Amino acid sequence: MQTQCSPEPMRFARVEGRDVVADFDGGALTSDAGGLLLSETDRTIRLVERFAACFGDARRPEFVEHSVATLVGQRVFGIALGYEDLNDHDELRHDPMMATLVGKLSARRSDCAAAAGKSTLNRLELSREVATRYHKISHDPAAIERLFVALFLEAHAHAPKQITLDLDATDDPLHGHQEGRFFHGYYDAYCYLPLYVFCGRHLLAAKLRPSNIDASAGSQEEIARIVEQIRARWPRVRILLRADSGFARETLMAWCENNHVDFVFGLARNARLVDEIYVELTQAEEEAERTARPARRFRDFRYSTIDSWSRRRRVIGKAEWTRGEANPRFIVTSLSRAEAGARQLYENIYCARGDMENRIKECQGDLFADRTSTATMRANQLRLWFASSAYVLICALRRLGLAHTQFAEATSGTIRLKLFKIAALVKVSVRRIRFALASACPYADEWRIAAGRLARGSPA
Numbered sequence: 381m382q383t384q385c386s387p388e389p390m391r392f393a394r395v396e397g398r399d400v401v402a403d404f405d406g407g408a409l410t411s412d413a414g415g416l417l418l419s420e421t422d423r424t425i426r427l428v429e430r431f432a433a434c435f436g437d438a439r440r441p442e443f444v445e446h447s448v449a450t451l452v453g454q455r456v457f458g459i460a461l462g463y464e465d466l467n468d469h470d471e472l473r474h475d476p477m478m479a480t481l482v483g484k485l486s487a488r489r490s491d492c493a494a495a496a497g498k499s500t501l502n503r504l505e506l507s508r509e510v511a512t513r514y515h516k517i518s519h520d521p522a523a524i525e526r527l528f529v530a531l532f533l534e535a536h537a538h539a540p541k542q543i544t545l546d547l548d549a550t551d552d553p554l555h556g557h558q559e560g561r562f563f564h565g566y567y568d569a570y571c572y573l574p575l576y577v578f579c580g581r582h583l584l585a586a587k588l589r590p591s592n593i594d595a596s597a598g599s600q601e602e603i604a605r606i607v608e609q610i611r612a613r614w615p616r617v618r619i620l621l622r623a624d625s626g627f628a629r630e631t632l633m634a635w636c637e638n639n640h641v642d643f644v645f646g647l648a649r650n651a652r653l654v655d656e657i658y659v660e661l662t663q664a665e666e667e668a669e670r671t672a673r674p675a676r677r678f679r680d681f682r683y684s685t686i687d688s689w690s691r692r693r694r695v696i697g698k699a700e701w702t703r704g705e706a707n708p709r710f711i712v713t714s715l716s717r718a719e720a721g722a723r724q725l726y727e728n729i730y731c732a733r734g735d736m737e738n739r740i741k742e743c744q745g746d747l748f749a750d751r752t753s754t755a756t757m758r759a760n761q762l763r764l765w766f767a768s769s770a771y772v773l774i775c776a777l778r779r780l781g782l783a784h785t786q787f788a789e790a791t792s793g794t795i796r797l798k799l800f801k802i803a804a805l806v807k808v809s810v811r812r813i814r815f816a817l818a819s820a821c822p823y824a825d826e827w828r829i830a831a832g833r834l835a836r837g838s839p840a
Contacts, residue, residue: 407806410475410806411803412802413817420834422773424834424837427776428457430527431524432449436520438516453483454496456773457481473495474494477804478494528584535776544622545584546623549626552574552750560757583739583768586743588752603621620643621642623733626646633645633689633712633714637714647710661699661708664676664699667701674703675700678722678723694714780834781833782829785829787826803817
């Protein structure tokens with residue numbers, strides 16, 4: 381048994397003749413008080429409630445301390461606040477902020493905390509599609525996938541005339557022996573190859589895949605599912621699909637043409653394509669040598685592969701001469717010349733897809749979507765969905781609470797650092813829970829604006 385004692389306060393260098401002392405006796409404090417904004421955002425869009433509804437619970441109710449909704453909320457809020465590991469929750473379960481976020485201030489059992497620890501949360505992540513004797517919690521992958529699209533649709537007050545869906549595959553490096561682990565030559569690492577679909581900043585899909593496949597594998601099925609759900613709500617919306625050359629495959633392009641979906645894809649260069657822009661490359665080279673600056677020309681032509689394409693399609697060739705060498709690039713599209721000229725199509729429409737890479741970096745770098753270190757792909761896919769839900773929640777906060785502030789375009793990491801990581805003294809009484817936030821918070825005005833907007837938008 382540890383000896384109970386009253387340690388002396390910690391002493392530091394004097395300042396202007398005054399002693400500087402410190403001790404851990406401040407009472408119930410939290411460093412995540414800004415998480416209250418997440419709670420209000422969730423009340424508005426009901427993400428945690430609807431995400432939890434995608435799970436089944438076959439546990440005996442009389443023995444359940446932490447409901448599935450509590451577990452799902454704890455995981456999503458934890459990731460949004462910067463806690464990627466389940467191990468973190470062994471301490472977070474005692475945090476008054478986490479208890480407030482999950483709506484549970486005390487436990488029924490004396491040996492439990494208000495929130496769940498790592499072992500209980502691990503059972504959630506190890507859930508199967510069908511409950512078993514040893515896995516009482518189950519989940520419905522199709523329902524989870526539909527939820528992301530539903531939240532995207534609900535974020536719009538009116539149906540837009542046109543939307544652009546961006547597809548991309550990226551690497552998710554693996555450092556263990558997870559299921560589905562393969563070596564990828566391009567990324568020079570063992571990794572997964574998740575598929576992402578975005579519309580602007582909105583996340584519509586995050587599909588975990590092994591890396592021993594083509595980058596476009598499964599993209600047709602994923603886009604077909606998303607387009608069907610979108611058109612059920614917005615039957616007249618025009619849809620443009622945009623992706624790099626890894627998705628310029630006959631199956632996907634033919635599907636788009638047969639289903640009235642426009643596309644603009646990068647196209648891998650080859651000798652035939654380069655020959656098509658030989659004159660333009662020569663002109664660009666002459667201009668670059670004359671002006672000592674990079675030069676580019678564009679050519680609009682019809683093209684088909686020797687045997688893999690079913691028809692001739694419109695191709696734009698960019699003939700660029702830069703840094704003393706040719707830099708040809710190509711795109712293939714279903715858009716007509718009347719809708720977009722060659723330069724506009726390449727520079728303004730196609731190149732805008734690069735912003736999607738920033739969204740993927742935000743998911744993986746700020747919200748730990750690449751934290752796929754558990755043994756099975758099923759559990760790692762759930763982890764990816766939890767991280768994606770945290771991303772969607774912060775995007776909703778940015779849209780509903782931070783518009784026209786300095787954080788209107790901020791990344792999730794910046795919002796967490798500036799608006800979530802705020803110290804507060806927590807006082808719980810019979811009638812209320814009071815968070816006394818740090819008076820020196822430099823972003824108090826923006827925080828108040830967001831809180832006020834969310835309060836007005838939340839259901840009663």
